[in-house]
Amino acid sequence: MSVRLLRGEFKDPCRAFDFSNLGDIELKKGDTGGALAALNTAIEVESRWPTIWLHRSQAKLQHGDFEGAIADATAALELDGRITLAYSSRGEARLQSGDALNAAIDFDTFLAQEPTHANILWRRSRARLELGRLREALADSQAALDAGGLTSKEQADCHLVTALGRMRLAAGPESVSKACTSALLLNPSLHEAMLVRGQAQLQLGFFAACELDCSDALKAIPDSATAWATRGRARLRQKCYREAADDCRQSLELDAQCRLAMSTLGAALLNLGDNQGALEYCDQAVHAMLDPKGEAEAKTQKKSKKKAGMSRNKERRKFKEKKTVSKIAASSASLTTSATAEPEVTDNGLQELEMTEPSPEESEQKAEVEAGQEQEEQAPDSPVADSQDGDGGQEGNSLDAEMSAVQVEAERDMDRSEIEELADLYTMLAQAKVALGDLDGTIEDCSRALQLNERVPFCWAARAEAKRLQDKLDDAVADANEALRLDPLNVPAYITRAKAKLKAAHWQFVVTDCSEALALDLHQSSAWSTRAAARLELGDISGSVSDARSAITLDAANVDAWCALGGALLDNLDIVASAEASSKAIGLDSDCARAWFNRGCARADLQDFDGARKDFDEVVKLWPESFMAFAHRAHIRLKQNDPEGALQDCEQALQLDKRLVRAMCTQAQIKRIMGDLKGAVSDATTALKYDPDCASAFSIRGQAYSKMEKHDKAVQDCQRAIKLDPPTLETPMLAWRHACASDPVASPMTVWEFQALAAKMKQEAKAQAAAEAAAKWARKAKAAAAKKAEEEALRANMKKNRKSVR
Structure with a gap:
């Protein structure tokens, strides 16, 4: 109804109460417009009475005009500071307008007069919750419940405040869930309580219950990004990856900065095989954690206006004053199995702050440090800085950029759950980069994750594999050892260490590690193929063939398995099958030098020298250090009547290995x-x-x-x-x-060459024996003739002597 003074009507101060009472009646009916019209007329008649200002403040509060309500309550207090209800009205208006700090001050003033007022205790608990004064908020909500007089909805909200406070204090998800259940029993339509209970269920591992609570909450608040993200995380843990990804995309459409949605979407895409997408969203989540308000970009712009000579030293001094993120050696699984809760934002402006409440001393210390930094940034250049930096230049700018990144990370005083979440994000980034083949990125992200949490076996194992692929065998073995120390059942660590030892020619060690991996998981194709290669080197041909076939059964595209099978069949003299297996390996990976080598050997045995030479040409191109390839090609060239080319290959092989007997024989x-x-x-x-x-x-x-x-x-x-x-x-x-x-x-x-040589040598030996026999008989005949002549001479002398005696 319209309320106004008639023209010429006398402004009787007593009539102000009539208009005020009329306004109160209209307000009780819910007609805030009529109430405000009546109260405006009352103030026009008499503006010196504080109660009228108070009543209009309450009407404006109910009407949603928070600034007007604050102004009217302030006017009432200026007229009479003893009106405590004005503090209540102004505090409520400030709370709903987002000024929780001044709202808490107004509620404190009111409760100093009436310390057991249940409604104000409840509202102050809300204000303190938004300010992060969590323990005080819990105390207020409990005091409000104990005081009594609250409606069911107000009691439900007190329980919700209790749940939110306990969640941020990390008091345990069981107590949070219990408080939310109490709130929902009093007010089943309290969607905030449904969502918070869903977050608690997520931490407890009740993923189906979490999904159900979040779905119920989304019916009432479909524009809650956190509700979509929380349900996405629950679906992720239930391995419903596509549904989880859809929920997270919906969450990011509502809030592009929702960190829980980013990390969950990254995990879902990783499991769906979209490694590039996973890398993108996980990287966004990391930046959101390290730079939640865009401080890095703002500071970079500010630094660009400074002189280059002072930037580097100033950053060093500032960095020394910062708090650093401490390492917490707490066990945490990868993000695909983590259940970190995201801060909640509801329709009433509720937003979760840090999980732990900073002490007053820490707050003062942080304020002093920030004040010192601002003064330092505004101070003129120091002579020391100018003298040390000199020209500055690009080197100083690049160092500034690096220091800025470290500084943003150090500025945030992360709690344990945030450190674990950041470590999990780096772990997921490493997983994506492993799949994309980014070895340097994998090592970098694994190292960052391990700096935050040293007890993550996956990071040790992933970094070991990346280092192995970079031929850093000793480092790879060391990281794999650490992964196995933390988790003796880590199959990838066994396989990585085995492959590193295979390159180091520790065959028996390789067989042992692969056997350990297969004892844990018989479906590891790479373990079978690695053990096959080691057994081949140890001379266990049948075992190598068996292992290679097992690997191929599990993964027909396993190049190492086909290559090992080709080598084993070659040693087993199954030449045709060896050539076929090697051809299969080449078809899968044309850069596999070992497969080309095996097929070249097989073709040579099959007298296909042209094909063998082409294969060895490919080996030399892919693997210039393969002295055996040069030695074999030399033998092929010799068979093709190319002795000069064969001699060059032998010389090249002996340059690579002077003890290579094969090349020496071919050269001979x-x-x-x-x-x-x-x-x-x-x-x-x-x-x-x-x-x-x-x-x-x-x-x-x-x-x-x-x-x-x-x-x-x-x-x-x-x-x-x-x-x-x-x-x-x-x-x-x-x-x-x-x-x-x-x-x-x-x-x-060949046999024919040896038979010809043997026949020739036998003929020569026979002729020599005949000559020796003839000479012997000649000597004997000569000796016999001489003896006979001597005997005849002796007889003649004896006859002569007899005649002379007679």
Whole structure:
């Protein structure tokens, strides 16, 4: 109804009460417009009465005009400071307008007069909750409940304040859930309590219950970003990754800075295989934690206006005054299994602050440090800074940028839960970068996570794998050892350590680690393939073939498994199957030098020298340090009547490994063919110094000795070669085996060459024996003739002597 003075009507102060009473009646009816019209007329009639100002303040408060309510309550107190209800009205208006600090002061003043007023105790608990004075807020809410006189909805809100305070004090999710349940029993439509209980259920591990509470809350508050994010986290923990991602995207549409949504969406995308998306959202979550209000960008702009000469030293002095994030060696799983609650923002402006309440001493200390920093930033350049920095330049600017990043991280006094959450985010970033092949980024993020939490086995294992791929084998083994110390059941750590030891040629250690990994999980294809490679080096061919086939059964695209199978079949003389397995490995990864090598050996055994040479050409291109590839290609070139090219390959192989017997034998064979028999004997003899049982060296030297007509030595060497590796008509040459520097591939003469040499030597020996026999018989005949002549002479003398005696 319209209330106004008639024209010419006398302004009787007594009528002000009539208008005031009329305003109160209209206010009780809910007509705030009519109430304000009546109260405005009352003040127009008489503006000196504080109660009228108080009543209009209450009407404006109910109407939603908080600034007007504050002004009217202040006017009432200026007229009469003893009106305590004015403090109540002004405090409520300030609380609802977001000025919790002054609202708490007004409530304190009111409660100093009436300390057991339940309604004001309840409202002060709300103000103190928003200010982060959590223990005081809990005390006020309990005092309000004890005082009595509150409605069911007001009691429910007191329980909600208790729940929020306990959550931020980390008093335990059980007590938080209990308080929320009490609130919902009193007011089932209190959606804030549903959401907070959902967050508590998330921490307790009751993910289905959390999802249900958040769904109920979203029916009442569909624009709550935190509700969507919390339900997304619950669905993530239930492995409903797509639903979790959808919830988090909805949350980010409502609040682009919702950290819980960012981290949860990153985890969901990681499990869905979208590593690039996971990397993007996890990185945003990290920046949101380290720089929640954009201090870094603001400080960067401020620094750009300063002189370059003073920036670096000033930052150093400022950094010394900052609080650093302490390391907390607390066990935390990766973010995909964590249940960190996100601060809650509701329709009433409720926002969770820190989980722990800072002490007054800490607050004062922080204020002093910040004040000192502001004074220092506004101070002119110091002579010391100018003298130390000199030109400044780009180096100073880059150092400023790095120091700014560290400074933003150090400025925040994180509590334990935040440190664990940040460590989890770095862990997830590392997971995404592992999948994307970013080794340096993986190492960097794992190191950051371990600085915050040293007891995360995944980070140790992931960093070990990245270092292994960078050929930092000792560091990789050390990190894997630490991962296994923290978690003896960490299968990836066993596999990483085994692969590092495989490169270091510790074969038996590799077999042990892979066996440990397979005892924990038989479905690890890489463990089977790694053990297959180690068993092949140890000479366990059947075990290597079995392991390689097991790996291929689990993962048909396992290149290492196909490569190991090709090598094992090659050693097992199953040449055709070896070539097929190696071709499969090459088809999966054309950069696998070992597969090209194995197929080259197989093709050589199959007399496909052109194909073998192409394979070894590819090996030399991919793996220039492979001395065995040069040695094998030299042998192929020799077979293709290219002795000069073969000799070059032998020289290259011996430059890489001067103890390579295979290359020495091939070089000796080339020299024998080219007529350098002494060089051939020298090279073969040198080869026998390194490998006394090399059949090829004996064979080549025997052939050289044969051409030098040193038949005794030739026969001795050839017999030694046959004894070491007997040739047959089916395999006139030795089979080429798997490449290994300590186990060279032998290639003696063919059976036909040896038979021809043996026949020639037998013929020469027979002729020599006949000559020796003839000479012997001649000597015997000559001796017999001489003896006969001597005897005849003796008889003649004896006859002569007899005649003279007569």
